Amino acid sequence: MCELLAMSANVPTDICFSFAGLMQRGGNTGPHKDGWGITFYEGKGCRTFKDPKPSFDSEIAKLVTNYPIKSVAVVCHIRQANAGPVSLENTHPFTRELWGRNFTYAHNGQLANHKQILKTHKLLSIGITDSEQAFVWILEQLRIKFGDNRPGSEALYNYLASLCELIDALGVFNLILSDGEFIFAYCSNNLHWITRRAPFGPAKLIDTDVAIDFKKETTEHDVVTVIATQPLTADETWSKLHAGDWLAFEYGEIAYQGNRLG
């Protein structure tokens, strides 16, 4: 399996603290040693750092930990390979253009029969993971459903949720998807989140001996949501998503939410 991490914020915020914790799970405190990647949005642009090597001793991960890149939307993934060998083309996150924007995707889980059921015609996978195939299938379905123009957000999220339900039926599908404005999260069986806002307090990572006082790093107007497979801090209360729950965050706040049961 893998672990997911994402951030949605109302002001450009760095993710160094959370990233420092997650990276330890890539071969040190966790078994997810088969590569990692992180995508930072800045406006409509984004940049991805990725490495097929274990994150906990990656030179590139060290840079990302120590060099604060400020963003309102971040998608991150550490991999424990099940479908597809360890290689750069199989390393998440994946980014593709749709409607003139970068869509970025990371998946935790495993899907059966994805080759038959998630077949695509216009967009092709580059690697050989079930994850990437589900991503290009989602984008192709969005294009078929909505055509050349992005629909309104509510219609988009509801349709995304319905696609997630279909994919979830093939196995386990915990998803993070972003276009740089929203972070869409779908929970198959394992996803947590926390929103930090004033009054800010201290927090301590579970996976490494690092603590932070968010009061010193923020202003009173900041709203920062972090989504992760497992909570990253020991002394805060994270919310757990349940099977079929989905949340769409925009600039740190929940914009829409739902569950496959309605």
Next chain:
Amino acid sequence: MCELLAMSANVPTDICFSFAGLMQRGGNTGPHKDGWGITFYEGKGCRTFKDPKPSFDSEIAKLVTNYPIKSVAVVCHIRQANAGPVSLENTHPFTRELWGRNFTYAHNGQLANHKQILKTHKLLSIGITDSEQAFVWILEQLRIKFGDNRPGSEALYNYLASLCELIDALGVFNLILSDGEFIFAYCSNNLHWITRRAPFGPAKLIDTDVAIDFKKETTEHDVVTVIATQPLTADETWSKLHAGDWLAFEYGEIAYQGNRLG
């Protein structure tokens, strides 16, 4: 204007030496201070490091200079903005999927009337540069011409050259394009290249006080071609491309070449 750099090699090779020279032109020995990017292929996968900040004092450029990433195909660009503000979405190289592969593109030059003449319908630009629009136009034309399957290499390169001629007529179009196997270079007015092979010798960068003895870094079977806007070394003989020349390198060697005059 901007500067281009690319590498094609028959064995995975790092580009630290050439990159160290080029990065100085991003705000130190050259005026190209409006961002930079570099894409390394590893198999069908690729990863891009990019930064809208000047390269010569970029933390990320320092990492790329000191951390050898070995690749058989590399595309690099430093930007001096003319069309489009300095931002991540306007920073080259650009990468998009076609035929199940990553295509990566960087451009040096300026194009007039690109919005009218290089209009696309399926693939949209994310930033607002003439360069990115020319890229998505090329990909859309390739798709229209050859459909769902990659043609043979000779047909592909010849058609690419004909598209370059059309774009070149709009201004200045020095191009690097790669799918990870080939490096295709089209010269509008400014492009040089060198192939290094046994017997290897020493070389010294023009832009910074760094020398290398390639003999110590290579085996006798290595073939490494470097393409750059301007020569990067002082003590080697670089070949100059002429207006309308194009070269397609595969694994370090020229596979096909031509000129718009036939």
